[in-house]
Amino acid sequence: MSETxxxxxxxxxxxxxxxxxxxxxxxGETDEQIRESWTDYQFDGRAQIVTEDLNVYYxxxxxxxxxxxxxxxxxxxxxxxxxxxxxxxxxxxxxRMNDRISAARIEGSxxxxxxxxxxxxxxxxxxxxxxxxxxxxxxxxxxxxxxNVSYGPRKHGDIRKGLLDRxxxxxxxxxxxxxxxxALRQAAIWDEVEDRLDDNALGLSGGQQQRLCIARAxxxxxxxxxxxxxASALDPIATSKIEDLIHDxxxxxxxxxxxxxxxxxxxxxxxxxVFLTGGELVEYDRTDKIFENPESERVEDYISGKFG
Amino acid sequence: xxxxxxLTREDIGSTVPAGLFAAFVGxxxxxxxxxxxxxxxxxxxxxxxxxxxxxALTVPVAVGLCSLLVGWSAAKAYGGFGARGRxxxxxxxxxxxxxxxxxxxxxxxAFVVSKGLxxxxxxxxxxxxxxxxVTLVGVTFSLPVNWPFVMNxxxxxxxxxGVLPAIAGTVWLVVGAVLLAVPLGVGAAIYLSEYAxxxxxxxxxxxxxxxxxxxxxxxxxxxxxxxxIPRFGGTKSLLAGMLTLGFxxxxxxxxxxxxxxxxxPDEYRDASAALGVSKWQTIRSVVLxxxxxxxxxxxxxxxxxxxxxxxxxxxxxxGGTFVPGGQTVDVxxxxxxxxxxxxxxxxxxxxxxxxxxxxLYALIxxxxxxxxxxxxxxxxxxxxxxxxxxxLSFYAVGITTRYYFRRRLHR
Numbered sequence: 001m002s003e004t005x006x007x008x009x010x011x012x013x014x015x016x017x018x019x020x021x022x023x024x025x026x027x028g029e030t031d032e033q034i035r036e037s038w039t040d041y042q043f044d045g046r047a048q049i050v051t052e053d054l055n056v057y058y059x060x061x062x063x064x065x066x067x068x069x070x071x072x073x074x075x076x077x078x079x080x081x082x083x084x085x086x087x088x089x090x091x092x093x094x095x096r097m098n099d100r101i102s103a104a105r106i107e108g109s110x111x112x113x114x115x116x117x118x119x120x121x122x123x124x125x126x127x128x129x130x131x132x133x134x135x136x137x138x139x140x141x142x143x144x145x146x147x148n149v150s151y152g153p154r155k156h157g158d159i160r161k162g163l164l165d166r167x168x169x170x171x172x173x174x175x176x177x178x179x180x181x182x183a184l185r186q187a188a189i190w191d192e193v194e195d196r197l198d199d200n201a202l203g204l205s206g207g208q209q210q211r212l213c214i215a216r217a218x219x220x221x222x223x224x225x226x227x228x229x230x231a232s233a234l235d236p237i238a239t240s241k242i243e244d245l246i247h248d249x250x251x252x253x254x255x256x257x258x259x260x261x262x263x264x265x266x267x268x269x270x271x272x273x274v275f276l277t278g279g280e281l282v283e284y285d286r287t288d289k290i291f292e293n294p295e296s297e298r299v300e301d302y303i304s305g306k307f308g
Numbered sequence: 309x310x311x312x313x314x315l316t317r318e319d320i321g322s323t324v325p326a327g328l329f330a331a332f333v334g335x336x337x338x339x340x341x342x343x344x345x346x347x348x349x350x351x352x353x354x355x356x357x358x359x360x361x362x363x364a365l366t367v368p369v370a371v372g373l374c375s376l377l378v379g380w381s382a383a384k385a386y387g388g389f390g391a392r393g394r395x396x397x398x399x400x401x402x403x404x405x406x407x408x409x410x411x412x413x414x415x416x417x418a419f420v421v422s423k424g425l426x427x428x429x430x431x432x433x434x435x436x437x438x439x440x441x442v443t444l445v446g447v448t449f450s451l452p453v454n455w456p457f458v459m460n461x462x463x464x465x466x467x468x469x470g471v472l473p474a475i476a477g478t479v480w481l482v483v484g485a486v487l488l489a490v491p492l493g494v495g496a497a498i499y500l501s502e503y504a505x506x507x508x509x510x511x512x513x514x515x516x517x518x519x520x521x522x523x524x525x526x527x528x529x530x531x532x533x534x535x536x537i538p539r540f541g542g543t544k545s546l547l548a549g550m551l552t553l554g555f556x557x558x559x560x561x562x563x564x565x566x567x568x569x570x571x572x573p574d575e576y577r578d579a580s581a582a583l584g585v586s587k588w589q590t591i592r593s594v595v596l597x598x599x600x601x602x603x604x605x606x607x608x609x610x611x612x613x614x615x616x617x618x619x620x621x622x623x624x625x626x627g628g629t630f631v632p633g634g635q636t637v638d639v640x641x642x643x644x645x646x647x648x649x650x651x652x653x654x655x656x657x658x659x660x661x662x663x664x665x666x667x668l669y670a671l672i673x674x675x676x677x678x679x680x681x682x683x684x685x686x687x688x689x690x691x692x693x694x695x696x697x698x699x700l701s702f703y704a705v706g707i708t709t710r711y712y713f714r715r716r717l718h719r
Contacts, residue, residue, distance in 0.1 A: 100581060102505070128584030135582075139575035141594055142717040152583040155593065200718055213579070220583055 048073035048254045054108035064279040076255045078265035081275035087258045095131040132217035136229040138209035140201035148201045149180045152220040187215035207238025227257040274299045326381040330374045427690030431456040477663040484550030493561025501569040520559035529620035547657040549625030553614045560610040568602025600713040608706030615699045618665040626666045664695040
């Protein structure tokens, strides 16, 4: 934690008067204060993802501390905060991508549509089909555009195609064609790649590759779309296309997006969660409230650029 | 005084010594100081004639060295000295280096071709029905070309002796070794790079595979002779040769495949996992295709080595030096079904046969069977040429495969 953060905390503590209980955290705000600011707030719509007391450890490093939040369906939720504050870690908990890191240990509960995903017998294939993910760097496979989009459904057996299927007379190329077109249209890239679906995806520009990755994630028909800084590697024009796309997608999908860019969070999200150094969720509220009138001094400092 | 002031200056310091050295060498040759009868035995060696330099070696080396030195300083002078001159000088040396490598390669190939072409092309006739009869997919027809050297064996009644059995032996050897080593090696590489935790175990495996790859081939041959042959009926056989060469090829396939898979970006694996695709499916449809060009490179290198290997064949496979054309190994036709396990037998695999490098070795070094054929020297050079062509065609196949896989990735 930087020097400035600590002095800011101390200043805040003196302003707020002496801490009332022994449960003072290292950052100077009590647990109650951290939670009270938003837990009683009700968002519109049904909660699609609910986390409760989610803790993540990387070895001895306590990366996320007691995160409890509800993410409403069919909306855009932005996760903002300085580097290393755990927002990407939190995102990767929602589809259990952290399982792939052997040093990571996860405690607490994450429910997607009322079903606990951190328990024995959870079908990771089903979970990840329902909770899609888009990464920071566009990462299309070195395959054709068509194969990139139909990769998920084909591997899940939703589309049967190949030599054996052709011999058995159950080739579903037509179904694949429809699905690919649908996904590419949803990702607003169909017009650009319509006549070169068999070209290698690595030949696309960065922004097109990222929209292709979104189409690839949409092709498995998810309910939730997790995006880890999807536009940070792109130029401003490509970024604005992605932002428009996210806005359109939020009519049908629950979008959770991690971003470094606070203007971006302000532009596209319905609600914003602010993580600050140390893996704490400091404030979570409607986006306009967070940006105009945050409860926490630290959030205000962060948003106005005083630290982080 | 001159040395400290002038030699540190680049213009005089590099051209003058080079010129002086070249002039000195030229003068030595011209004045007859180093003439045809000159020789020099350095006194530092205990026996006075242990090391003697003769003009046949000394003169070309000295001339080559002088021209390198003069060329280098000339390039520097042309570049105007300074950074640009040094750059040009270095450029010239590197360029000469690359050219020399290519010249050596082409010289070698040209030498073998010039020596072997006469023997290899003896008696070629072209015309309908002149060639031997071939049965392909049930249709028997005569080839329109008769190329005795590659279509005949060695026999008393044959006009032009040939190396067909040895060619077939070499090709089947390589095919067998690749069929054994590639699936095993790639499988091991998948386990090592995708499943095993990177740590002490994988480090040990890496050291061991590197060690295996540097093991001398004669050791593999001994292993084959002592371990494999007693298990395959006690005689040298094609199968024993295939397995021995397969074991030789295995470590290189493991090493290169593992490197190729570790080089596949983790982003692909993450993307696939985030789509809910299982690890094995990810390996099969994303990691392996992306790694295939690297795997192909490894197999190409390995095949280049094993196809020309003599020692293991000598110990595990080679029967009589010269095999009549009628006994050319026929692996595909050799399969028979049997009533007892393992239900399939192949006599051809269990027979000793010949291979090109072994035949060459036997003919030239050991002089075996030289009296059977007319001109042993010509036959040997022709064999060398055929061996070269066979190995280069394996290379061509490998490079085409790699190109195909790369194209599929980056088209």
